[in-house]
Amino acid sequence: MGFEKEIEAQFTLRAPEFERSARWIADPGLLAAHAALAHPAPEGRLLEICCGTGVVGASFRGKFGRLVGVDLTPEMLARARRRLDECVRASVYELPFPAASCAAAVLREALHLMESPSGALAEAFRVLRPGGQMIVSHIVPYGGGDAEWMRRVFLKKQPLARHFFSVEDLEALLRQAGFSVIGVTDYLLEESIQRWVDTHETPPPVREEIYKLYRDASPELRRVRAIRMEPDGTIFDRWRWVLLSGIKKS
Helix, strand or coil: CHHHHHHHHHHHHHHHHHHHCCHHHCCHHHHHHHHHCCCCEEEEEEEEECCCCCHHHHCCECCEEEEEEEECCHHHHHHHCCCCCEEEECCCCCCCCCCCCEEEEEEECCHHHCCCHHHHHHHHHHHEEEEEEEEEEEEECCCHHHHHHHHHHHHHHCCCCCCCCCHHHHHHHHHHHCEEEEEEEEEEEEEEHHHHHCCCCCCHHHHHHHHHHHHCCCHHHHHHHCCEECCCCCEEEEEEEEEEEEEECC
């Protein structure tokens, strides 16, 4: 798919500094929040979809018998192999596993880049065994008041983004794929916007546009998101992560 080639090119460029480009990528608390949702299956396979560097899948170590990652880029897969038992280059729409062969799957912060989020979740549903668990996590707005502002920020940082989800949207996607949603957990994570923005894939003019969106944010929006402006110019935002757990009914 053409869009997958664009994503592959983008993340190939990011690979050298990927883990340092945002606090949330390897934040211990966020990783622990994912692992805490797991229904352990010591004999089963956990599949990390869009595994990146494998940090999310590795947080489930000891809860599943085998940790397997799927991603598009060789660079990311090479990093993930340090953490996971097996890594495979494949499309999210054609996972190279038989039906009902995985005990659980996890997908963090990638659905918004996909042409067909519902197609990716349907494929995950196919490879999960009856009773298997799907864990999805994503950054979402706090409510209607910050949704459009957040969309503008993310489109500058991630121009390939196609979707901007609410919690309700993510629940609906899981249910559409056939999962019963059994848990929704919030995790709030403060992030330095400079750390998130000042990476080589974000040109300096775009960085300044993002900073301006923060400087011009209304007092109400700053309260909702707990935005802080430090005297030295550092800007902090509080991301709202939502972690959803779904089950493939027997």
